[in-house]
Amino acid sequence: xxxxxxxxxxxxxxxxxxxxxxxxxxxxxxxxxxxxxxxxxxxxxxxxxxxxxxxxxxxxxxxxxxxxxxxxxxxxxxxxxxxxxxxxxxxxxxxxxxxxxxxxxxxxxxxxxxxxxxxxxxxxxxxxxxxxxxxxxxxxxxxxxxxxxxxxxxxxxxxxxxxxxxxxxxxxxxxxxxxxxxxxxxxx
Amino acid sequence: xxxxxxxxxxxxxxxxxxxxxxxxxxxxxxxxxxxxxxxxxxxxxxxxxxxxxxxxxxxxxxxxxxxxxxxxxxxxxxxxxxxxxxxxxxxxxxxxxxxxxxxxxxxxxxxxxxxxxxxxxxxxxxxxxxxxxxxxxxxxxxxxxxxxxxxxxxxxxxxxxxxxxxxxxxxxxxxxxxxxxxxxxxxxxxxxxxxxxxxxxxxxxxxxxxxxxxxxxxxxxxxxxxxxxxxxxxxxxxxxxxxxxxxxxxxxxxxxxxxxxxxxxxxxxxxxxxxxxxxx
Numbered sequence: 495x496x497x498x499x500x501x502x503x504x505x506x507x508x509x510x511x512x513x514x515x516x517x518x519x520x521x522x523x524x525x526x527x528x529x530x531x532x533x534x535x536x537x538x539x540x541x542x543x544x545x546x547x548x549x550x551x552x553x554x555x556x557x558x559x560x561x562x563x564x565x566x567x568x569x570x571x572x573x574x575x576x577x578x579x580x581x582x583x584x585x586x587x588x589x590x591x592x593x594x595x596x597x598x599x600x601x602x603x604x605x606x607x608x609x610x611x612x613x614x615x616x617x618x619x620x621x622x623x624x625x626x627x628x629x630x631x632x633x634x635x636x637x638x639x640x641x642x643x644x645x646x647x648x649x650x651x652x653x654x655x656x657x658x659x660x661x662x663x664x665x666x667x668x669x670x671x672x673x674x675x676x677x678x679x680x681x682x
Numbered sequence: 683x684x685x686x687x688x689x690x691x692x693x694x695x696x697x698x699x700x701x702x703x704x705x706x707x708x709x710x711x712x713x714x715x716x717x718x719x720x721x722x723x724x725x726x727x728x729x730x731x732x733x734x735x736x737x738x739x740x741x742x743x744x745x746x747x748x749x750x751x752x753x754x755x756x757x758x759x760x761x762x763x764x765x766x767x768x769x770x771x772x773x774x775x776x777x778x779x780x781x782x783x784x785x786x787x788x789x790x791x792x793x794x795x796x797x798x799x800x801x802x803x804x805x806x807x808x809x810x811x812x813x814x815x816x817x818x819x820x821x822x823x824x825x826x827x828x829x830x831x832x833x834x835x836x837x838x839x840x841x842x843x844x845x846x847x848x849x850x851x852x853x854x855x856x857x858x859x860x861x862x863x864x865x866x867x868x869x870x871x872x873x874x875x876x877x878x879x880x881x882x883x884x885x886x887x888x889x890x891x892x893x894x895x896x897x898x899x900x901x902x903x904x905x906x907x908x909x910x911x912x913x914x915x916x917x918x919x920x921x922x923x924x925x926x927x928x929x930x931x932x933x934x935x936x937x938x939x940x941x942x943x944x945x946x947x948x949x950x951x952x953x954x955x956x957x958x959x960x961x962x
Contacts, residue, residue, distance in 0.1 A: 516725075529799070556749065557749060557750075557789065557791075558749050558789070559745075559746045559749045559751055559787060559788055559789040560787045560788075560789065561787070562744065562745075562787050568745060568746065568749065568787055568789070569740075569745050569746040569747070569748060569749035569751075569789075570749055571748055571749050571750075573749075573750070573830065574830045574833065574863050576863060596830070596862060596863070596865065596921070596922075597830070597861070597862045597863035597922070598861060598862060598863060616862070616921065616922075616923070618729055618732055618733070618736075618921050619748075619830060619862075619865035619921060619952065620733065620736070620747070620748045620828075620865045620952050620953055620954045621732055621733060621736040621748075622736070622745070622746060622747065622748045622749040622750075623736050623737075623739040623740040623743065623745040623746065623747060624732055624735055624736035624739055626745055627739065640801075641790065641801055641803065642749075642789050642790070642791070654732075656725070656921075656923060658923075666923060666924075667861065667862050667922055667923070669924075670723075670725075670917075670919070670923050670924025670925075671861075671916070671917040671918055671919070671922070671924050672917065672924075673723075673917065673924050674722065674723055674726075674917035674919055674924045674925050674926055675915065675916060675917030676915045676917070677912060677915035677916050677917070
């Protein structure tokens, strides 16, 4: 089903999203990947405040290529989400509303999604040029020294994603693959 | 004996880094458009269509196809009758990468030390593979490699008794485990034989072979075709969201090996299988 949502996202909205839905996001989202997550974790361990209030926010696992003059951003597709699995449950428990990436998530992350009425969305991996067209502005808000891995605030319009893990724990990667699987399982 | 100044190699590599990250080779583009016609999943079809649109935007607006513009893997086949002058070749290659990634607005994704992880900020050093061949030409292949798929690659040290069935199982295991993480549809490079490092290198080089071109060895060609069919029956599909297009090609290279071993390497590349080739 096609849906339009705005970000940040409420728990009520997150609950309406179902695995397999094709969703267009408009609003504000934040980027963070490996190094920024590591730093956020260290910040929390020191008992300090994160550079953004996570409540209802969506984190896009993405490190862009440099922007050419006059453009908000360079190529901007998703990176593999599982590398952030170690950090995601804690951020979800702190109010993170959703994550955008690509690839499988751990059981601990899926449990935290269900526990917090959140959502995991996939953008099409390797479509960074196309996805960049939906990003209207980009501003580094923290960890500038990390370069492409800094935390950026993005304003997006009709940013296309697919719901992979919904707030009930349904996982599209598992169900969709079964639907097209015709392999002879006796081989392996 | 032919003399080549290494500055010429710098210039070529600079251009090739930019070219490879904005334009896919014709064989990859054809593979995408053909697979869109064959794909049975409506969502899979839509993704294949978006990937073609992405290529169009990348080339027209000069935005890298993927934000992961890779670690620069460079194969240099140097004719033994070439004399290089003008400084160390390795420096010339890295200078080409440095200039290409800067001028091409490509992402700098290389860290100086695997544990300390400080970005080198110019995407150097490259990973360079040298080969001395007959003749007086230099063949340069620039293959920027993204790590979404690199992380899902594997080496299996099989036993001779595992045989061809063991090889098939290894390749299918690697692809099945990679699933959506490797940005399918993928190209699967396989090295069979040699030693631990030789089979890994063969699998990397296999990714630079044109999609649709098979091994000259009859049984290897059959194996490539059989594995492609089996991979596409896994159901992983475009983006890992289900479908009948999981890989465009399985390219296998082989080499003699030891009486006690059967090394198999599986190097997976996403649909942005980049390689630019030039000869000077």
